[in-house]
Amino acid sequence: MAMLESGKPSFAERPTQEAKQGQNKPPIAILGAGLMGRMLAISLMEDYQVFLFDKDSKEGQQSAAYLAAAMLAPLAESADCSREIMQLGEMALALWPGFLKRLDTPVFFQQKGSLIVAFEQDKSDLKQFKSRLKSSDYKVVSDAEMEQMEPGLNPHLKSGLYLPNEGQLDNRQLLNAMASTLNNSDVFWFDHMAIESTSSGFQVAGEPLESFLNESIHCNSRSNSHNQFDWVLDCRGLGAQADEALKADACDMASNIASSTKMLRGVRGEVVRIRAPGVHLTRPVRLMHPRYPIYIAPKTDGLFVVGATQIESEDTRNPTVRSTLELLSACFSVHSGFAEAEILGIESGLRPAYLDNEPKIIIKERLVSINGLFRHGYLLAPVMLQQCLTILKGSTDEESFTQIMPKLVENHSVKPRR
Amino acid sequence: MSNEHSSKNRLNIYGTKLNSRLLIGSSMYPSPYVMQQAIRTSGAEVVTLSLSRQNPQASGGQAFWESIQSLGLLLLPNTAGCHSVNDAVNMARMSRELFQTDWIKLELVGDDYNLQPDPIALVKAAEILLSEGFKVLPYCTDDLVIARHLVELGCEVLMPWGSPIGTGKGILNPYALQALRDRFPDVTMIVDSGIGLPSHASQSLEMGMDAVLLNTAVAKAKDPLLMGLAFSKAIEAGRSAYLAGPMAERTAASPSTPTIDSPFWHQST
Numbered sequence: 172m173a174m175l176e177s178g179k180p181s182f183a184e185r186p187t188q189e190a191k192q193g194q195n196k197p198p199i200a201i202l203g204a205g206l207m208g209r210m211l212a213i214s215l216m217e218d219y220q221v222f223l224f225d226k227d228s229k230e231g232q233q234s235a236a237y238l239a240a241a242m243l244a245p246l247a248e249s250a251d252c253s254r255e256i257m258q259l260g261e262m263a264l265a266l267w268p269g270f271l272k273r274l275d276t277p278v279f280f281q282q283k284g285s286l287i288v289a290f291e292q293d294k295s296d297l298k299q300f301k302s303r304l305k306s307s308d309y310k311v312v313s314d315a316e317m318e319q320m321e322p323g324l325n326p327h328l329k330s331g332l333y334l335p336n337e338g339q340l341d342n343r344q345l346l347n348a349m350a351s352t353l354n355n356s357d358v359f360w361f362d363h364m365a366i367e368s369t370s371s372g373f374q375v376a377g378e379p380l381e382s383f384l385n386e387s388i389h390c391n392s393r394s395n396s397h398n399q400f401d402w403v404l405d406c407r408g409l410g411a412q413a414d415e416a417l418k419a420d421a422c423d424m425a426s427n428i429a430s431s432t433k434m435l436r437g438v439r440g441e442v443v444r445i446r447a448p449g450v451h452l453t454r455p456v457r458l459m460h461p462r463y464p465i466y467i468a469p470k471t472d473g474l475f476v477v478g479a480t481q482i483e484s485e486d487t488r489n490p491t492v493r494s495t496l497e498l499l500s501a502c503f504s505v506h507s508g509f510a511e512a513e514i515l516g517i518e519s520g521l522r523p524a525y526l527d528n529e530p531k532i533i534i535k536e537r538l539v540s541i542n543g544l545f546r547h548g549y550l551l552a553p554v555m556l557q558q559c560l561t562i563l564k565g566s567t568d569e570e571s572f573t574q575i576m577p578k579l580v581e582n583h584s585v586k587p588r589r
Numbered sequence: 590m591s592n593e594h595s596s597k598n599r600l601n602i603y604g605t606k607l608n609s610r611l612l613i614g615s616s617m618y619p620s621p622y623v624m625q626q627a628i629r630t631s632g633a634e635v636v637t638l639s640l641s642r643q644n645p646q647a648s649g650g651q652a653f654w655e656s657i658q659s660l661g662l663l664l665l666p667n668t669a670g671c672h673s674v675n676d677a678v679n680m681a682r683m684s685r686e687l688f689q690t691d692w693i694k695l696e697l698v699g700d701d702y703n704l705q706p707d708p709i710a711l712v713k714a715a716e717i718l719l720s721e722g723f724k725v726l727p728y729c730t731d732d733l734v735i736a737r738h739l740v741e742l743g744c745e746v747l748m749p750w751g752s753p754i755g756t757g758k759g760i761l762n763p764y765a766l767q768a769l770r771d772r773f774p775d776v777t778m779i780v781d782s783g784i785g786l787p788s789h790a791s792q793s794l795e796m797g798m799d800a801v802l803l804n805t806a807v808a809k810a811k812d813p814l815l816m817g818l819a820f821s822k823a824i825e826a827g828r829s830a831y832l833a834g835p836m837a838e839r840t841a842a843s844p845s846t847p848t849i850d851s852p853f854w855h856q857s858t
Contacts, residue, residue, distance in 0.1 A: 251619045292702075303811060436621075436652035461755065482642050483621075486649030493642070526656055528620035 203407035205234030209349040238520040241342035249305040255576035266553035282338035289459035437485040437521030442478030447512035614804025631817030641670030667694035731765035748781035757785025787823030794827025
């Protein structure tokens, strides 16, 4: 196989779990090792022989998950998303700690709420934001209360809201912890492998996806009766945009506006990472901005993630001067201690989104596509994960999140499998 | 109304006749899907779109533009975000290439905070673009003299503000807008920016303005679809009121029927 000859990671180099061998678990393929792909792999590796394919390195630097600020802010997001997304986000927030316990290394996770602040001239934006929140689980805070909560804040910030249930995590710690957990498992992780969808099925590094099954039998010297994957889970995010089948489906139904929601697009975001050991924020602070929310999210070791812009463009260039100025001036205006902070990186990326900016799980026979998490990847990932597991288990609708959001799952199978 | 869509009662933009007197923007909606639905509900036939920040040179906004183009409406690209004559002219040229339209909503930022247009740069850019065959729809203040310069250059449409962009304060200076209307009766006059409520739109049409252009009022409503519908109705009402010829305002109350509890010689009319 080409990949073994080209110096790419081979099966022999991968750590395997001896205990799992010989169990002849059904094989499952996961395409894309971003946030969803990794979470699915970890959740399925007990019951399936997981094959994880990704075009990226194991650091996952090309994934939207690598760039994100990893805010878990269902209420704040509800200003611009549906009530259903907010409800799913609240449920997901409760699911995160359980998932993190399954990882080999600790990941920063906190739920100390978030503070929404505005300068005097932007207070109408704050008023509008408050009026758009889809739950009243917040508290209006005075400038004195804000100072008590976050002593270093700019005293000119007079208006604020405290959203006590919001949380956040450290996305890069999480991606690394998941990589470590997967590396210590029997999961077959094929990194640096280009994946494309063709009329005859998925091709990985130019080879049919199913051909990797034979390779695994060969490499493990064990008998395996499987000649196809039990399921294929497509978690490629924007990598699936070129999927001609998906586009063809959408075009077929172009007259129906609802179908156009299936068109996947990229929404540009720019994020700054800075280190400011002298700045102490207990919780993420969101600054009112007329066009998009800007968070200053304190992680560990003096690290702050500031983001993100939201621009309707698939521009893949590095961050622009205007966006960088906006993000950094927002940061400095909130806390003057950022003046001497070290800029660790200013990065840009594209969020995968459907036209309604809501995620979808699309089932076609044994292919399950999970995509369109937009700016809500971390907010919703545990719920999307649970929903996928429900689908794979063939569980009843009562256990499904479609009870809350019916359009979360679309089954396009000719004969529903279960 | 029988003459609802008669030629006289249709909006004229450089010779293109339109039934709807609402021009609508395409930014700040919760999603492109909501945008599509709200625009359809509003009945607008012209959609403005901004190319700035999307890296249009590389068609960065292609996917988003397609979501607008799929509506099958007329596109009015704008030069929002441009601070100089050169930037605006270049953006207009790029828009013409991308969208195959000579229409351009010319917008030059003069003040970054309230996005007040720069009237001097606006006139300079309008002159260049008109000479290149563009059909320029200039976003201007309600200044009469600037308006005159634009009309003299060949602008057949003026887009004076009601109040600064995104404020939703409605028509802050009705006197100035009325003066524009009265002085340029043959110019298509579209109130652009500051419209926050359907009543603001109604007021504009009642004054004899030809149309309104808005974005935030619909995009940032809790229910953009319903607000789109509300504007559609308000604009229709305002236009009908203008055509119907409003009664004259009076300073004293004037009962429409004689009051029976006072003698006739006490009744003023």
